[in-house]
Amino acid sequence: MEQLTLFAPAGQSKGLPKHLLEYTPSMIGRAESDRLLSHFIETTPWKQNTQKLWDKEYLTPRLTCWYGETEKIAGTLAWTNELQAIREQVEPLAGIKFNSVLLNYYRDGNDSVAWHSDKESIMGSQPVIASVSFGQVRSFDIRSKADHNEKYSVRLEHGSFLLMKSGLQENWEHRIAKSTRPMHARINLTFRLVI
Numbered sequence: 730m731e732q733l734t735l736f737a738p739a740g741q742s743k744g745l746p747k748h749l750l751e752y753t754p755s756m757i758g759r760a761e762s763d764r765l766l767s768h769f770i771e772t773t774p775w776k777q778n779t780q781k782l783w784d785k786e787y788l789t790p791r792l793t794c795w796y797g798e799t800e801k802i803a804g805t806l807a808w809t810n811e812l813q814a815i816r817e818q819v820e821p822l823a824g825i826k827f828n829s830v831l832l833n834y835y836r837d838g839n840d841s842v843a844w845h846s847d848k849e850s851i852m853g854s855q856p857v858i859a860s861v862s863f864g865q866v867r868s869f870d871i872r873s874k875a876d877h878n879e880k881y882s883v884r885l886e887h888g889s890f891l892l893m894k895s896g897l898q899e900n901w902e903h904r905i906a907k908s909t910r911p912m913h914a915r916i917n918l919t920f921r922l923v924i
């Protein structure tokens with residue numbers, strides 16, 4: 730029960746735009762979430778990609794792995810029992826079927842994902858994305874593309890579910906910022922429909 734102390738208390742921005750985001754804490758119970766956190770950390774063949782910034786190559790500050798049945802993304806692995814079970818749990822909540830999932834592993838507070846929107850053409854212009862988190866609570870920030878001062882945050886808890894609805898990717902960006910506070914590992918799953 731050591732782990733009880735690992736995760737910070739959760740809170741949310743006031744006035745979170747519900748037409749864009751729907752947050753469900755504890756979609757998956759504590760014991761099962763603990764098991765899944767260790768399972769994904771230990772069994773996923775994690776890769777660290779590189780990204781180009783001002784003509785220089787940098788290591789992406791997190792580890793990733795794609796699973797699913799799409800041929801559009803190179804190196805996608807076959808569904809595991811765990812991922813399949815979670816997919817079946819989120820599909821009715823999202824109201825759509827997903828054919829792929831991106832796993833992100835944030836090892837500590839130095840790992841992050843910079844402001845972006847998931848609007849690749851392979852997902853259509855109005856994608857719905859289902860996000861499941863395990864481990865360290867991290868702040869998921871969104872900001873309006875039209876006005877960067879219009880911002881909200883949701884603290885994504887162990888076992889939580891966040892539905893990114895259609896319209897979010899088109900008009901808003903999101904990120905997981907780095908933190909200078911000591912942080913434990915976090916796993917995030919984003920279920921997507923790649924067409």
Ligand SMILES: O=C(O)CCC(=O)C(=O)O
Nearest residue numbers: 833842847869905917919
């Ligand atoms: O880790 C998260 O909660 C978000 C990950 C994300 O935005 C992405 O993989 O596109």
Ligand SMILES: [Fe+2]
Nearest residue numbers: 845846847903
């Ligand atoms: Fe994203």
